[in-house]
Amino acid sequence: MELRLTNVAVARGGVPVLSGVSFTLAAGKALILRGPNGSGKTTLLRTIAGLQPPLSGQIDGAEDAVAYAGHADGLKAMLSVAENLKFWAAIYGRRDIGPALDAYALAPLAERLTGTLSAGQKRRAGLARLMVTGRPIWILDEPTVSLDVDAVEMFAKAVQTHLAAGGMALLATHIDLGLAQAQVLDVTPLRAAPSDMHGASDEAFL
Amino acid sequence: MRAMLIRDLRLAFRAGGGFGLGLAFFLILVVLVPFSVGPQGELLASIAPGVLWLGALLACLLSLDRLLALDFEDGTLDVLATAPLPLEAALAMKSLAHWITTGLPLVLAAPFLGILLNLPTQGFSWLVISLLLGTPALSMIGTFGAALTVGIKRGGLLMSLLVLPLYVPTLIFGAEAARRGVVGMDVQTPLFLLAGISLGAIALLPFAAAAALRMTIR
Amino acid sequence: MSLWKYANPVKFLALSARVQPYAWAAAAIGILIGLGWGFFATPDDFRQGSTIKIIYIHVPAAWIAINAWIMMLFASLVWLVRRHHVSALAAKAAAPIGLVMTVIGLITGAVWGQPMWGTWWVWDPRLTSFLILFLFYLGYIALWEAIDDPDTAADLTSILCLVGSVFALLSRYAVLFWSQGLHQGASLSLDKEENISDVFWQPLVLSIAGFTLLFLALVLYRTGTEIALRRTRALNVRLDKNT
Structure with a gap:
């Protein structure tokens, strides 16, 4: 590989x-x-x-x-962090978002709507997206x-x-x-x- | 694919998703019609199928420019284009979600608005059936239009200009079926043709829309 | 080998420069003789009187309106499959001509229809189809104008042209279904010879040929302009890059 x-x-x-x-x-x-x-x-x-x-x-x-993360995060403001990550996991045919949440200390924010996060927190959620792809x-x-x-x-x-x-x-x-x-x-x-x-x-x- | 559909439905139902906007527009449009043509029952009854079809079509158009534009701005489309789910399938699902949140409510509301327009009783079932068969085509054609114009700033108006001519055959067969239902003529031919357009659109337009989207993202 | 070598803009321009004078001249001759013959040397129709003479403009304009779109369809396919720039630009160049011809067809139709049917406009299938065609041209041109990147614009308008053609055809049948109209049948067709008598037929064919040549000359000319614009743009981009 x-x-x-x-x-x-x-x-x-x-x-x-x-x-x-x-x-x-x-x-x-x-x-x-x-x-x-x-x-x-x-x-x-x-x-x-x-x-x-x-x-x-x-x-x-x-x-x-390839898992790609550009300037924009591909996260929806009206979905919670967990919902966003679960969606992307499902698109890549996977389920488990636990490790991704843990790696970026997102567990306490998991149920918050992404739109209410700060820019840095949002970015962390966006980077966590890479981990759920399994690519x-x-x-x-x-x-x-x-x-x-x-x-x-x-x-x-x-x-x-x-x-x-x-x-x-x-x-x-x-x-x-x-x-x-x-x-x-x-x-x-x-x-x-x-x-x-x-x-x-x-x-x-x- | 299911995840895509569920996500779009969820987004539509949450505040800011614009769900219900099309329905409200449809209602207002139908209420305005008697003000513009007069309250005579006979006149309203004769134009009711056409007005309801035109109203449904315009209400469908209203929510289309948000269909892909938001996903384009926040980078979702870039990620979708590199994901294992084919873009064609993703677009078909988005258009299905659009139909469930916009087309289906219009179909269900149409009979009630038919009462306002004095639609004869025997016309109700055919109106609903024709809308049920035709609105999927409206959503799918609209998705194609949205894919063509998603990269253009303020592309909403341009999209209407592109999509409305494509709506012509659907409107003709749909409104004709509803009209024939009212006057008790044979409705089979226009209904079959309408169903044919919907099936053809669902089968082919996801590919055209995905091709257009790939070219825009590039 | 083959025709494809003219897909190179430079070779195309060279050929176009050679062909254009003949095309312009032949178009002028065809149209002048066709119209002159039609207007002044044919008898009035026994039913329609002298209003019949408008067919020498109406029919050729309608003919170009439809065939310009078909030409754009082929050019779009060539662009999508072989990615020859000249092809995409020729489609772009043809669209406004098709639009104008559609408008001429509609206006002459209205002028003709007024004394015949007693009204400027009827929702007859043929007129309605042309009105829809007019909307398709508008959308196609507007999409070209709206996109900055020329290659993306060529791609997206080509797809629109393909899908639009299918829907234009569907609309044609839908409109036929929707209303059986007043318009007389086709003026020219191969299987129905005596649709229109020889006296009218010969100048009409000449006029149609003239319009077709005019279309060819205009497309060549406008494609040349588009190529020059693209070249200017390409050079400008390189200039910016070096500074």
Whole structure:
């Protein structure tokens, strides 16, 4: 079980942003993407998650193995935390949400409506969603936004546990989570050159 | 799939879900009709099937722009698109939930509003049957329209523009069946055609809607 | 090989530039002779008098209105299957022409109907179908305008065109079912030759051919404009990126 990218190029709005992305992520490992805003981290993560096709290159091992957490949490304000998590668990064909609640100290909040939570608490519920999917590859886009120090620690521990159980994690973040198993990939040098139009959807017009 | 349906129903019934809004709209619309055309019983009786069908159709349309827009904003659709449940199934379930919370109440309320419009007694059963067969198509076509316009800011008006022409055959056969029921003509042909449209829409439009949604998310 | 090489915008523009002058000229000749012949050189109809002459505009406009949509349907399919930009842009370019032709068909129909039926508008199946077609064109064009990303717009309008075609066809039959109307049967059809006598028929065919060529020339011209817009956009995006 591994995730392998071979010479992948991705585009945002039809324009190439990154090219020549290659890496292999083995079970139990994490990869942290770094790069300035607008460098294409989100686009790369969405492409690996299967939300958009790559311009070129090969992505192996991602299909039906990915749990994606973007900027929005995918939680309903008018449902309780437990109802939200149970719903996502059921969508992924699972039932047990106990460990997820425990990992993020959500048990006391389980019956609260998600809309009444603070931003940080909501984010914790959103991250707990990854645990109920049972998917091996976690793809996280800026997961620590609006989390306090304790919550970041909870998150780091949850990732550790996931990796120790043979999972994988792919993160775009600037915070040091203290993950010993993590490599760092700086995407800045992979920025698609202006001349690198190949495969762009409007290539034919240039 | 059941989880999807239950979640949408639960959301609709909780405050802020907009449940009942369509029904209230339907009621108000029907109440306004005599004010605009006059209170003569005969006139009202003759236009009642058409007015009730048109009212049901507009009430259906009213709640459609929330069907996918909220899920789009909070990231639910992104996660659904990567989930093991096919997007087609998720959309079919969302449209079923829309029918249960909007279409079905309209069907049940229609006879009572029929009384207000002096609908002849023999027309009631056919009105209900025609609405029962036709409203699923309205929900499914509406889901397709919502999927086309979900990525567009203030897409609600545009969605009406796209969806209303698609409603034409359903409206024609539905209102015709109800009208024929009132005057005691043969209702079989329009009812079969209406059922055909509903079945066709349920069978095919989830695929079109899911394709449109994937293109929007991309 | 084959036709597909013209799916490249540059090759398409080159071909279009060569074809367009002939298309414009042939369209002008067809329409001028067709209309001139029809208006001035045919006798009045024994029942309808000189009002019959409006068919030389009415019928070709209606013909284009329907066939423009069918062309858009094929272009949309080509875009969805083979993702050739020219195809999507040709569909986009054809829509306003179809819309205008639908309006011309409706207005000339009303003008013709007034002396014939004594009313500007009747809910006759054919007129009603055209009114519905008009709404489909409006929705299609509005969807193109509403979406910023050109590829997404092409995708979604193509799907709308496909689904819309099915429902337009359904509406056609629904409307037939709904009302048996006043409109005379088809003016031109292959199996019913003596629908309309030869005197009227020949200039009508010429006029239809002229309108069709006009449609072709307009689509080529407008597709060229759309390609230029896309090219400007593509270059602008690259410029922004480099700064």
